[in-house]
Amino acid sequence: VPPPARSLTRTTCPYCGVGCGVLAAPDGTVAGDPDHPANRGRLCSKGMALGETIALPGRLLHPEVRGKRASWGAALDAVAEGFRRALAERGPGGVALYVSGQLLTEDYYAANKFAKGFLGTANIDSNSRLCMSSAVAAHQRAFGEDVVPGVYEDLESADLLVLVGSNLAWCHPVLFQRVAAAKATRPSMRVVVVDPRRTATCEGADLHLPLRPGSDVALFGALLAHLHAEGQADSAWVSEHTRGLEAALDAARAVAPRAAELTGLDPADLATFFRWFAATQRTVTLWSQGVNQSETGTDKANAILNCHLLTGRIGKPGAGPFSVTGQPNAMGGREVGALATMLAGHLDWERPGEAELVRGHWRAPNIAVAPGLKAVDLFRAVSAGRIGALWVMATNPAVSMPDGSSVRDALRRAPFLAVSDCVAETDTAEFAHVRLPAVGWAEKDGTVTNSERVISRQRAFLPPAGEARPDWWIVSQVAARLGWGDAFAWSGPADIFREHAALTGLGNDGRRAFDISGLAAMTNAEYAAMPPTRWPCPAKGPARERFFSAGGFTAGRARFVPTPRRGESAADGGDGTLTLLTGRYRDQWHTMTRTGGVPRLMAHAPEPLLAVHPEDARGIPDGALARVSSTQGAAVLRLRHDAGQRRGTAFAPMHWTARNAPAARVNNAVPPKADPVSGQPALKSARVALSAY
Numbered sequence: 157v158p159p160p161a162r163s164l165t166r167t168t169c170p171y172c173g174v175g176c177g178v179l180a181a182p183d184g185t186v187a188g189d190p191d192h193p194a195n196r197g198r199l200c201s202k203g204m205a206l207g208e209t210i211a212l213p214g215r216l217l218h219p220e221v222r223g224k225r226a227s228w229g230a231a232l233d234a235v236a237e238g239f240r241r242a243l244a245e246r247g248p249g250g251v252a253l254y255v256s257g258q259l260l261t262e263d264y265y266a267a268n269k270f271a272k273g274f275l276g277t278a279n280i281d282s283n284s285r286l287c288m289s290s291a292v293a294a295h296q297r298a299f300g301e302d303v304v305p306g307v308y309e310d311l312e313s314a315d316l317l318v319l320v321g322s323n324l325a326w327c328h329p330v331l332f333q334r335v336a337a338a339k340a341t342r343p344s345m346r347v348v349v350v351d352p353r354r355t356a357t358c359e360g361a362d363l364h365l366p367l368r369p370g371s372d373v374a375l376f377g378a379l380l381a382h383l384h385a386e387g388q389a390d391s392a393w394v395s396e397h398t399r400g401l402e403a404a405l406d407a408a409r410a411v412a413p414r415a416a417e418l419t420g421l422d423p424a425d426l427a428t429f430f431r432w433f434a435a436t437q438r439t440v441t442l443w444s445q446g447v448n449q450s451e452t453g454t455d456k457a458n459a460i461l462n463c464h465l466l467t468g469r470i471g472k473p474g475a476g477p478f479s480v481t482g483q484p485n486a487m488g489g490r491e492v493g494a495l496a497t498m499l500a501g502h503l504d505w506e507r508p509g510e511a512e513l514v515r516g517h518w519r520a521p522n523i524a525v526a527p528g529l530k531a532v533d534l535f536r537a538v539s540a541g542r543i544g545a546l547w548v549m550a551t552n553p554a555v556s557m558p559d560g561s562s563v564r565d566a567l568r569r570a571p572f573l574a575v576s577d578c579v580a581e582t583d584t585a586e587f588a589h590v591r592l593p594a595v596g597w598a599e600k601d602g603t604v605t606n607s608e609r610v611i612s613r614q615r616a617f618l619p620p621a622g623e624a625r626p627d628w629w630i631v632s633q634v635a636a637r638l639g640w641g642d643a644f645a646w647s648g649p650a651d652i653f654r655e656h657a658a659l660t661g662l663g664n665d666g667r668r669a670f671d672i673s674g675l676a677a678m679t680n681a682e683y684a685a686m687p688p689t690r691w692p693c694p695a696k697g698p699a700r701e702r703f704f705s706a707g708g709f710t711a712g713r714a715r716f717v718p719t720p721r722r723g724e725s726a727a728d729g730g731d732g733t734l735t736l737l738t739g740r741y742r743d744q745w746h747t748m749t750r751t752g753g754v755p756r757l758m759a760h761a762p763e764p765l766l767a768v769h770p771e772d773a774r775g776i777p778d779g780a781l782a783r784v785s786s787t788q789g790a791a792v793l794r795l796r797h798d799a800g801q802r803r804g805t806a807f808a809p810m811h812w813t814a815r816n817a818p819a820a821r822v823n824n825a826v827p828p829k830a831d832p833v834s835g836q837p838a839l840k841s842a843r844v845a846l847s848a849y
């Protein structure tokens with residue numbers, strides 16, 4: 157029996173970047189919000205099970221200092237003292253925060269302000285570094301700003317939808333449902349999946365291109381050369397709004413003749429894909445972690461953007477490049493600059509005067525003057541003893557980072573480690589000197605931004621569990637203890653949102669796309685009732701649905717980025733090793749602290765399996781335990797023969813942890829290599845040997 161409507165709270169799902177609206181009742185009953193533009197009433201299996209995660213045992217209910225229950229005052233004093241000591245001994249470069257796309261925008265804003273304006277360090281990175289930082293860097297290189305030009309409707313109205321490195325059916329299920337429904341209504345719509353694996357997303361697709369891992373640059377470089385040769389350039393648009401085409405074409409032409417060889421694709425399939433792309437004005441290319449989590453992730457994304465710039469297919473209904481974020485608020489983190497490489501409000505150190513705008517807005521005594529350490533380098537610095545105090549918020553790097561064993565060692569050796577989380581026992585919290593209980597999904601109040609730039613409210617419908625507090629409040633209390641209380645004296649998330657929104661309008665003559673200054677004067681009541689709102693929403697000037705169809709790039713002109721082949725494409729197992737691709741299962745989220753406690757979600761995939769093509773199984777039977785090992789480390793999983801796996805590759809889920817399957821932590825076998833531009837770890841290219849266990 158559905159609960160009475162008056163008891164329902166409109167909130168947002170805390171899992172993936174689709175950002176579905178949820179109607180939640182106090183007893184944990186949930187339903188999709190029919191009025192939310194992202195999902196129009198739909199929810200996926202994870203969203204439907206949200207109510208079953210609310211009362212999970214294992215919540216962190218009280219602050220702890222060195223393993224003992226403590227008062228909030230004592231715990232906050234301990235964190236302030238840890239940072240005060242590290243600042244005194246090592247300076248601003250000797251402290252760091254590692255935060256999360258699970259945080260609300262207001263929490264993110266508070267943490268970023270604390271680090272970059274008051275601690276004086278840009279050593280604040282987010283687990284979003286592992287998710288979409290290559291897309292961010294590619295947007296910045298091409299457009300001058302991190303902007304997703306399109307909206308979800310474009311996926312439905314496209315005549316050709318190209319899904320690259322995305323298992324949309326499992327990782328963004330509601331978006332996949334929308335695409336499937338659109339294709340059922342309009343069967344002429346074509347879907348092409350570019351992925352080394354034959355995933356659930358391939359069901360119903362018109363073409364699957366099982367390319368060699370890492371060869372996306374060659375694929376889209378060859379496509380660029382083909383489009384140009386076939387006269388598909390929108391020459392007037394290119395000449396008016398872009399620069400750098402010739403250099404990009406030179407690089408593309410260098411790989412084009414070898415496209416089939418480099419990608420390992422059937423030349424006939426390649427020709428079909430190129431023909432369809434050339435002939436279809438309404439084309440959307442959507443990409444996700446298969447592109448981003450690579451040593452060439454930024455180049456891959458720019459190779460995709462180049463094709464859309466050449467054809468002028470950008471920011472138009474049914475046409476454009478589209479990066480989807482993995483996490484619920486990866487986009488919000490980008491907006492407030494909670495990555496080591498960004499300032500708040502899409503402002504940038506490289507543009508003169510913009511750091512000063514942030515400093516002035518915050519009245520910050522110690523504004524960071526340069527980018528800080530990205531995730532891989534940050535944990536290396538902890539390991540090398542260069543970080544005296546580290547604060548980890550709402551994330552579990554001991555499991556999610558590559559080279560997991562070294563990250564665990566780094567956390568163990570950190571002179572001071574604070575962890576704020578809603579969960580008591582995680583692989584990371586195990587090493588914390590201070591644990592701070594944060595509110596969980598049903599208790600949170602603030603905003604998140606999804607992959608199509610829609611800002612939605614997450615609203616609390618339950619009181620905080622135990623002594624849990626909002627992350628922004630925790631940050632503000634530590635800041636106050638360090639003498640900066642005035643700048644963090646917010647009465648609630650609405651205050652923070654207004655401050656954040658006002659910053660986006662400073663010095664913005666319409667050139668910066670991210671502008672929500674029109675929301676800066678919201679009253680508390682308006683904030684409380686705020687409907688899903690797509691940015692931009694400037695105080696002056698028009699709101700826009702899409703970006704860049706008529707130019708207007710932040711950099712003036714968009715830039716074609718040359719993407720020469722840098723040699724990541726993997727061998728096909730001829731050298732006896734396999735390329736280990738890591739990723740998600742449909743019903744699990746990150747390190748399973750919530751979804752792992754729901755029996756019906758666990759039933760979908762009760763244990764982690766290592767999928768390999770039967771001919772790559774080295775004689776190990778299906779169902780037997782197998783070991784994958786690299787120069788970095790090893791993991792043991794049950795083997796699954798899967799003819800949909802490309803020869804020379806293996807796939808394993810990244811969810812399992814030391815707490816539920818210590819041997820199956822695949823990131824132990826993944827080296828800490830990263831894209832040199834974005835710093836995003838290459839989580840899908842470890843060379844591993846396979847053996848019976």
Ligand code: SF4
Pocket residue numbers: 169170171172173174175176195198199200201202203204328329330331
């Ligand atoms: Fe939540 Fe994503 Fe599923 Fe929507 S698609 S219900 S946001 S996990």
